Amino acid sequence: MQQELKSEMTKQLIINKAFNLFYENGFKTTSIDKIMKETTLSKGAFYHHYKSKKELGLEVISLKVQKRVVNGMILPLKESGNAYQILEEVFINRLKEFSIHEKEQGCPMNNLINEIGNNEVAYQIALKNIIELWKTALVELIERGKRENSLKKDISSKAVAIYLISAFEGIRGIRKLYDNDSVLEEFLSGLTFYLKQIKV
Amino acid sequence: MQQELKSEMTKQLIINKAFNLFYENGFKTTSIDKIMKETTLSKGAFYHHYKSKKELGLEVISLKVQKRVVNGMILPLKESGNAYQILEEVFINRLKEFSIHEKEQGCPMNNLINEIGNNEVAYQIALKNIIELWKTALVELIERGKRENSLKKDISSKAVAIYLISAFEGIRGIRKLYDNDSVLEEFLSGLTFYLKQIKV
DNA sequence: ACATAAACATACTACTTGGTATTTTTTAGT
DNA sequence: ACTAAAAAATACCAAGTAGTATGTTTATGT
Structure with missing residues (x-):
């Protein structure tokens, strides 16, 4: 034992x-x-x-990487409170509060998505799984926001969810290229505007 | 000779x-x-x-990769016409018209951004250069749209530009994980909504 | 205490890697 | 035609790679 x-x-x-x-x-x-x-x-x-490096890689993704996304980006969405404020908190404040190291190294998940071979199906499934968890949680929050009248009812929850995730992952890659936060601040301004557009 | x-x-x-x-x-x-x-x-x-693989890599980025982005995403922005319609054409239609191969393999630039070592400064500068070219051209188009009254005047051109680029690169990574276009179509719906929000 | 299997170590293999040293072939100017 | 240099080929090296084979140590159930 x-x-x-x-x-x-x-x-x-x-x-x-x-x-x-x-x-x-x-x-x-x-x-x-x-x-x-x-x-x-x-x-x-x-x-x-x-039994192989691949087996380790898959465990790192499904255990380590996934846990980080769940803790950082998914669980906070499930907390009670105003849906719009939660989106602001999770997407804007979290981005602001990243350490220099996290800004320079990018998103572990996004790095893997774009590094790992495009024909390596097993890795892709493990990574897609995380994206789907994230998307589902976001859709639930947006639906809740519509019900509670903090988010517009005429938007597609799925569309907003995947648009938010895409933008977030995109900037985390682009930020790596810079040695300062200028591009991140511009992005945050763009994201703030976007969130206002889906707000009631 | x-x-x-x-x-x-x-x-x-x-x-x-x-x-x-x-x-x-x-x-x-x-x-x-x-x-x-x-x-x-x-x-x-x-x-x-x-003299080295690195020298080749830098030439591939500054010549090949850059040329593709310039031709596909930057030059079209400089054409005459309604700024909003150009944004729709370049971002939405271009994404729709990608071949299966391009959808499965992702964006060459984004792949490199996220694969190449975070301490490989020379590569990062070459890649950042492309992003800056793209961003500048987008800002110019958005400014034009404001003048010509096809885009809202109270938005930050830089913020919209980097938000559009981030979302675009983000989805090109995420799309690689899927074996169909569902996630792409949801993204396009989200992007369409976003573009409407910056339209006059 | 002792047999058994799990946990770990050591030494190795076959292969790939970026890069170099050296030679051969092709081209250009006289 | 002859020479010098550029273009390309061949053969090599030291370091690193994933994975294996075979050992040794440590814990466990009896």
Whole structure:
């Protein structure tokens, strides 16, 4: 029983170190050797717990990456309160409060979406899953906003949801190119205007 | 003189094959060997014309990638006519008319932005350059639209420009995850609504 | 205490990578 | 025709890659 626990601890250690290296240096350029050097464990230990780099990659996406999006972008949508204010809080304030590091490194999910091979179906499904969770939660919030009369009723919830997500992921990529926040501030101004347009 | 021409032809051949492979399989996973196999030339030929893979990458970005964005997204903005209609034409119709391949592979520029290392300054500058060209052209069009009274005067041109670009690049990444156009169509509905909000 | 299996380590393989050194072929100017 | 340089080919290297084979250590159930 203590063995199972240790095994789980090791897997978590590997996943965490792997996520950090993927985020820092990209998925393809991060080797198993580099990951296991970080854990101070050996390559043998890795292949005892995982059958391939791909299996690890899928676990990093479905556990680590997904959890971050759920905690940062999805759960806050489900809290009670004015739907419009929640959108403002989640999309605008969250963007403002990102650390310099997060601004420079971009969105872990978006990085993976655009780095990982376009024919790597398994990764795509895992990533699409996260997007779908996010979209669904956003649609629910927008529907709620319509009912509570804080958001316009003549807008398509799905359309607004995917438009918001696209813009958010888009700017997180573009921001990486700059060494200051100018482009982010312009985006925030554009986003603020957009949110006003869907507000009652 | 004919030698210079041949040299230029060879470089163009290498750039074109490299761009295609980068677009198809990503930058990092495309080796010089693979590129030169496509050209049916040798590795010696490559290193006669380029001093490193990095030099080639920068040329592919500043020549190939940039030209595609200029032709597809920037030059159309400069044509005469109603500013609002041009925005509709360039952003909505262009997205609709993408080939299946272009939908599945995403935007070459966006792929590079999110794949290439966050500490690779030279690449970032080359990519930022393209974004700035695009943004500037969009701002000019929006300003024109304000003057010609087809776009609202109380909007920030820069904010609208970067918001449009972000959303466009964002959806091109997200679309790659799907095997149909559903998410694209929802996005187009969202974008159509947005454009109406900045229309007079 | 002891057998068994899990957890981990070491050493290795076959292959790919960016880049170099050296040679051969082609072209241009005289 | 001859020479010099450009263009391209061949052969190579050291470092890194995912994955395997085979060991050693540690925990667990009896």
